[in-house]
Amino acid sequence: xxxxxxxxxxxxxxxxxxxxxxxxxxxxxxxxxxxxxxxxxxxxxxxxxxxxxxxxxxxxxxxxxxxxxxxxxxxxxxxxxxxxxxxxxxxxxxxxxxxxxxxxxxxxxxxxxxxxxxxxxxxxxx
Numbered sequence: 001x002x003x004x005x006x007x008x009x010x011x012x013x014x015x016x017x018x019x020x021x022x023x024x025x026x027x028x029x030x031x032x033x034x035x036x037x038x039x040x041x042x043x044x045x046x047x048x049x050x051x052x053x054x055x056x057x058x059x060x061x062x063x064x065x066x067x068x069x070x071x072x073x074x075x076x077x078x079x080x081x082x083x084x085x086x087x088x089x090x091x092x093x094x095x096x097x098x099x100x101x102x103x104x105x106x107x108x109x110x111x112x113x114x115x116x117x118x119x120x121x122x123x124x125x126x
Contacts, residue, residue: 002026002115004096009120016086016124022079022096022117030074033099033106035113036081038092038122045095049081050106059106063089086124093119 008020020036035050049060049070058070069082079096097113099105107113 002029002098002100004098004115004117006094006096006117006120009094009122011123011125012086014087014124014126018083018086018122020081020083020094020096020120020122022081024077024079024098029077029098031102033104034072034079035097035099035106036070036079037095037097037110037113038090039095039119040092045110047108047110048094050099050108051079052104052106057104057106059108061108083122086122088124088126091122091124093121095119 003025005023031053033050033052036048037045038048039045047061048064049068051058051070051072067085071080096117098115099107100114
């Protein structure tokens with residue numbers, strides 16, 4: 001089993017920045033794609049960004065491209081998401097998730113991911 005714990009969310013103003021972190025424990029995660037999703041009430045969980053095991057490839061949702069940056073530190077079993085130029089529409093609960101297959105891919109569908117954190121709230125005021 002893998003435990004994922006997100007942190008770094010908060011209440012910010014439009015144009016501000018945040019850095020989200022996700023810590024993994026329980027089993028090594030170095031060989032797996034790791035991604036961020038977000039969800040607002042009444043909506044489906046949506047893909048935000050993903051990164052392959054060796055950081056060789058990243059992928060972003062169009063809505064965040066150019067503003068968010070995903071990175072990982074395999075030595076520390078940590079995943080990060082830098083959120084810049086935040087907008088009110090970025091308000092959501094942000095989740096990290098692990099794609100538990102030894103395939104170099106970044107799926108965008110939540111049901112492809114096995115392990116999830118509990119989420120961290122990001123609220124952006126206008």
